[in-house]
Amino acid sequence: xxxxxxxxxxxxxxxxxxxxxxxxxxxxxxxxxxxxxxxxxxxxxxxxxxxxxxxxxxxxxxxxxxxxxxxxxxxxxxxxxxxxxxxxxxxxxxxxxxxxxxxxxxxxxxxxxxxxxxxxxxxxxxxxxxxxxxxxxxxxxxxxxxxxxxxxxxxxxxxxxxxxxxxxxxxxxxxxxxxxxxxxxxxxxxxxxxxxxxxxxxxxxxxxxxxxxxxxxxxxxxxxxxxxxxxxxxxxxxxxxxxxxxxxxxxxxxxxxxxxxxxxxxxxxxxxxxxxxxxxxxxxxxxxxxxxxxxxxxxxxxxxxxxxxxxxxxxxxxxxxx
Amino acid sequence: xxxxxxxxxxxxxxxxxxxxxxxxxxxxxxxxxxxxxxxxxxxxxxxxxxxxxxxxxxxxxxxxxxxxxxxxxxxxxxxxxxxxxxxxxxxxxxxxxxxxxxxxxxxxxxxxxxxxxxxxxxxxxxxxxxxxxxxxxxxxxxxxxxxxxxxxxxxxxxxxxxxxxxxxxxxxxxxxxxxxxxxxxxxxxxxxxxxxxxxxxxxxxxxxxxxxxxxxxxxxxxxxxxxxxxxxxxxxxxxxxxxxxxxxxxxxxxxxxxxxxxxxxxxxxxxxxxxxxxxxxxxxxxx
Numbered sequence: 346x347x348x349x350x351x352x353x354x355x356x357x358x359x360x361x362x363x364x365x366x367x368x369x370x371x372x373x374x375x376x377x378x379x380x381x382x383x384x385x386x387x388x389x390x391x392x393x394x395x396x397x398x399x400x401x402x403x404x405x406x407x408x409x410x411x412x413x414x415x416x417x418x419x420x421x422x423x424x425x426x427x428x429x430x431x432x433x434x435x436x437x438x439x440x441x442x443x444x445x446x447x448x449x450x451x452x453x454x455x456x457x458x459x460x461x462x463x464x465x466x467x468x469x470x471x472x473x474x475x476x477x478x479x480x481x482x483x484x485x486x487x488x489x490x491x492x493x494x495x496x497x498x499x500x501x502x503x504x505x506x507x508x509x510x511x512x513x514x515x516x517x518x519x520x521x522x523x524x525x526x527x528x529x530x531x532x533x534x535x536x537x538x539x540x541x542x543x544x545x546x547x548x549x550x551x552x553x554x555x556x557x558x559x560x561x562x563x564x565x566x567x568x569x570x571x572x573x574x575x576x577x578x579x580x581x582x583x584x585x586x587x588x589x590x591x592x593x594x595x596x597x598x599x600x601x602x603x604x605x606x607x608x609x610x611x612x613x614x615x616x617x618x619x620x621x622x623x624x625x626x627x628x629x630x631x632x633x634x635x636x637x638x639x640x641x642x643x644x645x646x647x648x649x650x651x652x653x654x655x656x657x658x659x660x661x662x663x664x665x666x667x
Numbered sequence: 668x669x670x671x672x673x674x675x676x677x678x679x680x681x682x683x684x685x686x687x688x689x690x691x692x693x694x695x696x697x698x699x700x701x702x703x704x705x706x707x708x709x710x711x712x713x714x715x716x717x718x719x720x721x722x723x724x725x726x727x728x729x730x731x732x733x734x735x736x737x738x739x740x741x742x743x744x745x746x747x748x749x750x751x752x753x754x755x756x757x758x759x760x761x762x763x764x765x766x767x768x769x770x771x772x773x774x775x776x777x778x779x780x781x782x783x784x785x786x787x788x789x790x791x792x793x794x795x796x797x798x799x800x801x802x803x804x805x806x807x808x809x810x811x812x813x814x815x816x817x818x819x820x821x822x823x824x825x826x827x828x829x830x831x832x833x834x835x836x837x838x839x840x841x842x843x844x845x846x847x848x849x850x851x852x853x854x855x856x857x858x859x860x861x862x863x864x865x866x867x868x869x870x871x872x873x874x875x876x877x878x879x880x881x882x883x884x885x886x887x888x889x890x891x892x893x894x895x896x897x898x899x900x901x902x903x904x905x906x907x908x909x910x911x912x913x914x915x916x917x918x919x920x921x922x923x924x925x926x927x928x929x930x931x932x933x934x935x936x937x938x939x940x941x942x943x944x945x946x947x948x949x950x951x952x953x954x
Binding site: 361373380381383384385386387388390391392394395398400401402403405406408414416417419433459462463466467469471478479480481482483484485486487488490491492493494495496498500503504505506508509510512513520539543548552572597601602603604607608615621622625626629631635638642643645646649652653656657 | 678682683685686689690692693694696697700703711712713714715716718721722723759763764765768770771772774775776778783785787789790792793794795796797798799800801802803804805807808820821823824827828831856857881884885887888891892902903904906907918921922924925928929932933936937938940941
């Protein structure tokens, strides 16, 4: 992999000169052969596009958070830390920050448990494994806004099938107003996030499981390790890097998600279920205060920096190992 | 010996029970969409306090009236058209940018390739939530508010990095020897790409087409931010935002829309998920 393509010996033992087509040796070398130039030409447009439409907006997001930009006009001036001083003592902001943290940690913990469980069971050779995997993947494939809508209906205050079933089973004496109570509303939001993310994590962990060399497992069996010992001492440690990837994606997608909360509760009841994303949307887009919205959204940055750092570490480690 | 067998049976049974429950959890909302879409209103709107009315099954014969309403009296088909339009243009843009870049990263730029590839991939992780506010400014500077073109400009910011990364993996998996043999035979690098690499990369390119398209179909945040009129909406925005009239939810039609939209994506997605995961994890799994 480290060898530049030009220096790598060609396969086959025939010296190159023998294989040259008649006339080919006299063909002029053109741009089409200048690998370095060609590489730059092919990569350049993409780099420019990404810098222009992801890099610059990213910097703009930071600049805007220090500005008094409003949705209506295009001019703005820098106002230093004013936006941050405005949101830092704001109880709604505290709530959103806490909710984001709670949502991310709880849902990812649940996702890890569900995903590892399903992956280990599926990997153990289950009849109908492909069919089950197809069904398990549905929540991840469906557009999140449409899925959220289905959950709004499932948690409906009058027609909730969950309430009916709990009542019918004799487990519920009172009534659950899912979106009328902050704790229940957060439970609903977390449920939807778990539902959406665990299939994806399952597939990643499953890929990791099947990448574990079979002889390692067989060796463990020969040494007399049972299911649990094999799981805890062989499979799970080897799964760690893959599980980390799954969690990183999960953390990124969950902590920054706007659609689930927006469609389920829109921050209600009494602004108790806002997350950073919905609060930023409310302040920045609906409220028109782009500066403050940007400041709120910026608090997601530390999460992403950590995620990126871990990703880079993983990538570097495998680069050395490859 | 018998103890051990008994224990194995118990473990197996527990495993089946666990996977059955988990699968039910995953599938249940789709079953619910299905029931809701086809139930008559008098079967649908029965308060959940009524324990004699079992909501899990059809209590009166199913009906297609909600589906008809969806297709005939709502903007659903307009949203389908908008989505296909945005999806097609974004897929084209994505291929034009990502295919050459993926190949360059895989073969032409040497050791830099790996790092640039990772850097590109990381931009995929920068979320809409952080970018929609600056984009709101950019879109208004470009005068693209409430236009499908705003989505066409912005969606490639996540499809291009992601697809470049996927394609880099595909191009790497093509045996280098084939390309070198062709160059020894007198082909230029560009000709090698056209005549040797592209035919071999067809399945990779197809995967990218599918994923770019599904990413577009799933996007909600930018559409919500930039599109305000019902006629310009895409499916993922129009169905949850504009099918609700005032405070009245037409749940039958809503769930029909959700189900009809989801099924094709789900099937296609399932066919390609292995490649997708391979692309995402090829860093972590290699080691």
